[in-house]
Amino acid sequence: xxxxxxxxxxxxxxxxxxxxxxxxxxxxxxxxxxxxxxxxxxxxxxxxxxxxxxxxxxxxxxxxxxxxxxxxxxxxxxxxxxxxxxxxxxxxxxxxxxxxxxxxxxxxxxxxxxxxxxxxxxxxxxxx
Numbered sequence: 001x002x003x004x005x006x007x008x009x010x011x012x013x014x015x016x017x018x019x020x021x022x023x024x025x026x027x028x029x030x031x032x033x034x035x036x037x038x039x040x041x042x043x044x045x046x047x048x049x050x051x052x053x054x055x056x057x058x059x060x061x062x063x064x065x066x067x068x069x070x071x072x073x074x075x076x077x078x079x080x081x082x083x084x085x086x087x088x089x090x091x092x093x094x095x096x097x098x099x100x101x102x103x104x105x106x107x108x109x110x111x112x113x114x115x116x117x118x119x120x121x122x123x124x125x126x127x128x
Contacts, residue, residue: 012060022036035104036105063083081124088117091112095109
């Protein structure tokens with residue numbers, strides 16, 4: 001189950017890198033629909049002044065690396081599980097904001113949430 005964690009982490013890092021780039025630059029945002037730019041560039045696109053995309057790159061890159069650095073049963077897997085749990089709670093809040101406050105949907109953001117859920121599930125499987 002370590003390969004899926006790495007693959008999902010790399011995919012998430014790529015998505016987050018795109019979001020981060022679009023958060024700090026001008027211009028159109030590639031999107032299915034028209035809500036991505038509105039969501040990504042909203043005041044909710046930063047946590048403690050840090051672009052959410054940058055936080056995502058850090059989380060997903062870490063998730064991709066942990067299987068390469070750790071055998072099963074090490075403390076690094078516990079760190080990944082905890083980080084994934086926190087990320088999933090944050091994504092739930094951000095999804096609520098998309099629906100209830102911004103009334104706009106970002107497929108990049110939703111993809112990141114799904115990738116995080118996949119990492120959590122795969123990491124739980126790797127720990128079993």
